[in-house]
Amino acid sequence: MEPLKIVVIGADAAGASAASQAKRRQKDAHVIMLEKTQDVSYGACGMPYIIGLKKDMEEVVAVSAKEFREKRNIDLRLNEEAIGIDTKKRVVLVKNNLSNHQYELNYDKLIIATGAKSNLPPIDGITNEGVFSLKSLEDGRKLNKYLISENCKKAVLIGGGFINLELADNLKKRGLEVVILEKLDNILLEYTDEIRQKAIEELQNNGVKLICSVDIEKIDSPLKVITNKDTFECDVVNVSTGFKPNTDFLIGSGLNFFSNNAIDVDQKMKTNIEDVFACGDCATIYHKLLKKHVYFPLGTNANKQGRIAGINATGGNEVFEGITGTSVFKLFDLGIAKTGLSLKQAQDAGFEPKITTIVANEKAHYLPNNKEIIVSLISDIKTKQLLGAQICSYDGILRINALSVAIYANLKVSEVKYLDFAYSPPYSAVWDAVLICATQADK
Amino acid sequence: MEPLKIVVIGADAAGASAASQAKRRQKDAHVIMLEKTQDVSYGACGMPYIIGLKKDMEEVVAVSAKEFREKRNIDLRLNEEAIGIDTKKRVVLVKNNLSNHQYELNYDKLIIATGAKSNLPPIDGITNEGVFSLKSLEDGRKLNKYLISENCKKAVLIGGGFINLELADNLKKRGLEVVILEKLDNILLEYTDEIRQKAIEELQNNGVKLICSVDIEKIDSPLKVITNKDTFECDVVNVSTGFKPNTDFLIGSGLNFFSNNAIDVDQKMKTNIEDVFACGDCATIYHKLLKKHVYFPLGTNANKQGRIAGINATGGNEVFEGITGTSVFKLFDLGIAKTGLSLKQAQDAGFEPKITTIVANEKAHYLPNNKEIIVSLISDIKTKQLLGAQICSYDGILRINALSVAIYANLKVSEVKYLDFAYSPPYSAVWDAVLICATQADK
Numbered sequence: 025m026e027p028l029k030i031v032v033i034g035a036d037a038a039g040a041s042a043a044s045q046a047k048r049r050q051k052d053a054h055v056i057m058l059e060k061t062q063d064v065s066y067g068a069c070g071m072p073y074i075i076g077l078k079k080d081m082e083e084v085v086a087v088s089a090k091e092f093r094e095k096r097n098i099d100l101r102l103n104e105e106a107i108g109i110d111t112k113k114r115v116v117l118v119k120n121n122l123s124n125h126q127y128e129l130n131y132d133k134l135i136i137a138t139g140a141k142s143n144l145p146p147i148d149g150i151t152n153e154g155v156f157s158l159k160s161l162e163d164g165r166k167l168n169k170y171l172i173s174e175n176c177k178k179a180v181l182i183g184g185g186f187i188n189l190e191l192a193d194n195l196k197k198r199g200l201e202v203v204i205l206e207k208l209d210n211i212l213l214e215y216t217d218e219i220r221q222k223a224i225e226e227l228q229n230n231g232v233k234l235i236c237s238v239d240i241e242k243i244d245s246p247l248k249v250i251t252n253k254d255t256f257e258c259d260v261v262n263v264s265t266g267f268k269p270n271t272d273f274l275i276g277s278g279l280n281f282f283s284n285n286a287i288d289v290d291q292k293m294k295t296n297i298e299d300v301f302a303c304g305d306c307a308t309i310y311h312k313l314l315k316k317h318v319y320f321p322l323g324t325n326a327n328k329q330g331r332i333a334g335i336n337a338t339g340g341n342e343v344f345e346g347i348t349g350t351s352v353f354k355l356f357d358l359g360i361a362k363t364g365l366s367l368k369q370a371q372d373a374g375f376e377p378k379i380t381t382i383v384a385n386e387k388a389h390y391l392p393n394n395k396e397i398i399v400s401l402i403s404d405i406k407t408k409q410l411l412g413a414q415i416c417s418y419d420g421i422l423r424i425n426a427l428s429v430a431i432y433a434n435l436k437v438s439e440v441k442y443l444d445f446a447y448s449p450p451y452s453a454v455w456d457a458v459l460i461c462a463t464q465a466d467k
Numbered sequence: 468m469e470p471l472k473i474v475v476i477g478a479d480a481a482g483a484s485a486a487s488q489a490k491r492r493q494k495d496a497h498v499i500m501l502e503k504t505q506d507v508s509y510g511a512c513g514m515p516y517i518i519g520l521k522k523d524m525e526e527v528v529a530v531s532a533k534e535f536r537e538k539r540n541i542d543l544r545l546n547e548e549a550i551g552i553d554t555k556k557r558v559v560l561v562k563n564n565l566s567n568h569q570y571e572l573n574y575d576k577l578i579i580a581t582g583a584k585s586n587l588p589p590i591d592g593i594t595n596e597g598v599f600s601l602k603s604l605e606d607g608r609k610l611n612k613y614l615i616s617e618n619c620k621k622a623v624l625i626g627g628g629f630i631n632l633e634l635a636d637n638l639k640k641r642g643l644e645v646v647i648l649e650k651l652d653n654i655l656l657e658y659t660d661e662i663r664q665k666a667i668e669e670l671q672n673n674g675v676k677l678i679c680s681v682d683i684e685k686i687d688s689p690l691k692v693i694t695n696k697d698t699f700e701c702d703v704v705n706v707s708t709g710f711k712p713n714t715d716f717l718i719g720s721g722l723n724f725f726s727n728n729a730i731d732v733d734q735k736m737k738t739n740i741e742d743v744f745a746c747g748d749c750a751t752i753y754h755k756l757l758k759k760h761v762y763f764p765l766g767t768n769a770n771k772q773g774r775i776a777g778i779n780a781t782g783g784n785e786v787f788e789g790i791t792g793t794s795v796f797k798l799f800d801l802g803i804a805k806t807g808l809s810l811k812q813a814q815d816a817g818f819e820p821k822i823t824t825i826v827a828n829e830k831a832h833y834l835p836n837n838k839e840i841i842v843s844l845i846s847d848i849k850t851k852q853l854l855g856a857q858i859c860s861y862d863g864i865l866r867i868n869a870l871s872v873a874i875y876a877n878l879k880v881s882e883v884k885y886l887d888f889a890y891s892p893p894y895s896a897v898w899d900a901v902l903i904c905a906t907q908a909d910k
Contacts, residue, residue, distance in 0.1 A: 037897070067831065067892070067897060069831075069890070069891065069892055069897075070831050070833060070892045073831070073833070073834065073892050073893070074833065077833070077834075077835070079833060083832075083833040084833065086897075190891075312887075322890070323890060323897050324887070324888070324890040324897055324898075327897055327898060328885050344885060345882060345885060347887045348887040349887070350887040350888065350889045351889065351890075351891075352889035352890065352891045352894055353891050354891060354893045354894070359894065361889050363887065363889075388510065388513050388516065389526075390513060390516070390517065390520070390522060390526040390527065391516065391520075392520070420865050421889070421894060422863050422865040422866055422868075422869075422889065422894065422895075423865055423868060424889050425865075425866060425868070425869035425886075425888045425889055425899075425901075426865075426868035426869045426871070426872050428869070428886065428887045428888065428889070429869045429872040429873050429876065429878075429886060430872050430876075432876075432878075432882075432886060432887065433872065433873075433875075433876030433878065435872070435875075435876065439788060439875075442771050442787060442788060443868075443871065443872060443875060444755075444767070444790045444791040444792070444793040444806065444871045444875065445767070445793065445868045445871065446793045446794065446795035446804050446806070446864070446865065446867050446868055446871070447512070447765070447766060447767040447794075447795065448512065448633075448794075448795045448796050448797060449510070449512055449513045449516050450516070450797045450802075451795055451797070451802065451864060451865065452865075454480070454510060454512070454529075454766050454767055454770055455767075455770060456868075458868075
């Protein structure tokens with residue numbers, strides 16, 4: 025009998041997890057992992073930090089091609105891109121990006137893990153030298169080298185999302201002047217006013233210039249970003265204005281898609297087509313609180329979905345209970361995190377939400393390193409259900425995980441206020457800021 | 468009509484919370500708070516840190532006597548000790564500790580919040596000058612002054628519990644030599660081997676000498692601790708070997724007591740006698756996982772219980788859902804925390820528990836401040852229910868709160884492994900150490 029043939033498209037977080045898990049569970053399976061680039065299994069989230077640390081970009085690689093091949097016995101095919109699938113014939117049409125050779129690859133189980141790509145605005149000059157869009161490892165390599173080779177002193181970051189915020193922090197650490205240009209009238213719109221304000225102060229206190237309501241007119245060469253407000257001369261530009269799923273090659277395949285063309289999956293990572301799975305940034309993900317699938321592309325989610333796809337493609341029955349929508353980023357010394365729904369998301373989902381925000385001591389007041397922490401909780405006025413939480417903190421941002429679990433478990437703020445949180449003066453006030461906020465929210 | 472007369476015995480965490488809450492809810496009530504010492508509402512947990520910081524011990528006071536009287540309109544009676552109660556006549560027998568005058572104080576509602584006292588071993592010489600037992604604010608004041616006035620260079624700490632561990636840390640910060648003497652053959656017995664070992668290494672790396680299996684023979688003057696192993700000359704001794712509830716004055720009152728003479732209460736802080744409440748370190752507390760009352764004296768618990776007693780003594784109906792048994796302490800740079808049950812506690816409670824322990828990266832591996840984190844999970848082999856968790860970590864000990872919530876919500880390790888924890892390289896690896904441990908535990 026032929027061994028089970030599993031084809032995984034994509035070798036980053038989701039694909040690598042899926043392939044590894046499948047091969048581990050079914051040792052005699054033939055697991056083929058196609059990767060259109062030369063790069064596998066890297067932590068893209070780490071690239072701003074590598075830049076700040078002036079390290080080698082290769083350090084973000086988690087598992088090497090050699091390890092996939094020799095230790096994990098996965099048939100990894102680099103520079104081979106899936107350009108179409110035929111789910112009736114059960115074949116993937118593959119193109120080698122070096123030789124342009126094409127071939128048909130048949131499968132018993134197919135796992136699509138093609139990730140996402142930058143969703144770039146149509147700016148004149150966006151392909152000029154010195155203009156980057158940090159997303160792939162190759163983007164990171166090139167930017168990292170360019171900063172040195174061109175001895176960059178001034179950076180303009182287009183888009184005020186978390187990639188550019190992290191990049192601002194790390195470019196400042198390298199001594200660059202940094203300007204962030206945001207199209208909308210503010211950044212961090214999902215956050216409450218108090219937390220957004222604190223984040224903006226942290227940017228300002230560290231010398232990053234943030235300008236909102238900016239329309240980019242064009243990018244000139246030598247580098248110059250021309251906008252409706254001003255012209256910004258600089259040595260380097262990064263454009264990060266969101267992602268879209270890498271699913272164009274699947275048009276007409278019969279797969280069902282979400283509104284943004286992410287692949288619709290169920291809680292087992294199955295698509296609507298038998299024996300075809302999808303996972304990671306190219307797919308939707310189940311939201312525990314909203315009780316429906318959403319698009320929430322994050323490395324953590326991709327790893328979990330990949331593992332589940334690998335298990336279920338080899339006869340398992342793993343069910344993903346869903347995300348709560350947790351994310352965190354660091355801005356200089358400040359941690360900023362959220363979980364669950366924002367006020368607007370909660371309203372849109374049919375809840376009757378309110379926001380409660382408190383500012384409190386993070387630690388015992390007599391400790392010299394005590395600073396203020398801000399906690400915002402979003403809760404339903406009628407049922408008291410905790411719907412969302414946001415924190416900014418210098419030293420205890422992992423409190424967000426406790427609130428993620430509280431949302432997962434459908435706790436009410438009347439329960440959250442008495443939760444058994446760890447107390448010791450170096451870590452918390454005797455009433456933890458989260459409990460203080462929940463007590464307020466329960467009134 | 469006479470105003471409601473509420474007598475609160477004790478003015479530290481639980482009593483102060485109860486009195487404040489009662490007065491806030493019922494402005495016309497006469498709230499009398501008896502305190503046998505001159506001190507009110509202080510954070511005893513902070514005293515080792517004040518010592519380490521060479522600060523004024525008064526900084527641990529949260530609310531002053533003046534504020535209770537003038538802002539909160541509470542009839543605070545300092546140096547007045549309850550020496551008996553008659554629940555049929557509804558009176559408290561009060562003695563003024565300065566004048567020795569006694570009087571009967573009648574009540575409509577009685578809240579007992581007398582806390583705990585050091586449970587000292589019968590050591591010959593334990594009352595010598597230079598021998599302390601850090602528990603009350605007055606103990607803290609005296610020790611803090613003695614360290615300076617006697618220019619202490621060497622300390623012997625009898626008992627290897629968390630007070631002496633925190634004291635060891637803070638005395639080292641002041642430059643003292645520190646020896647800890649423990650009667651049992653090890654310290655931190657509720658912790659898993661790996662975490663205990665890490666804690667002991669942290670002590671050793673910071674120059675604290677820990678000696679176990681020590682029987683103290685006597686304490687001589689000039690200060691010398693004579694043991695079965697060696698004689699330790701020193702300038703100062705602290706004995707911290709556990710607590711017992713301050714309930715001797717209640718013998719014969721008709722109240723029901725727990726095995727260690729803590730007052731039995733229900734989840735509303737009611738005792739077995741009508742209109743008599745108890746809270747804080749003199750009372751039991753409901754354990755959510757064990758589904759029964761236990762003795763777990765901690766400042767956080769006292770504050771919560773006090774608040775609930777104050778609410779229910781003024782006609783409220785607040786129910787305490789219970790602790791999970793969370794605690795944390797800091798040993799030099801290392802945080803050590805637990806929640807839920809230890810293996811032995813889980814076995815004793817009739818579970819079929821196992822321990823899973825992992826050592827992992829706390830943060831992204833390429834960050835220079837990444838260190839190792841140890842996570843131990845205790846889970847039931849049959850049901851997979853999470854029963855306990857222990858962590859030691861340099862930079863992310865608040866992960867314990869998420870596990871406290873997971874235990875509160877009766878989650879299984881098969882759910883914990885996919886929880887939506889915050890990920891960003893400065894805070895976590897892409898698979899958080901807790902999720903890695905839960906994945907192992909689920910196998």
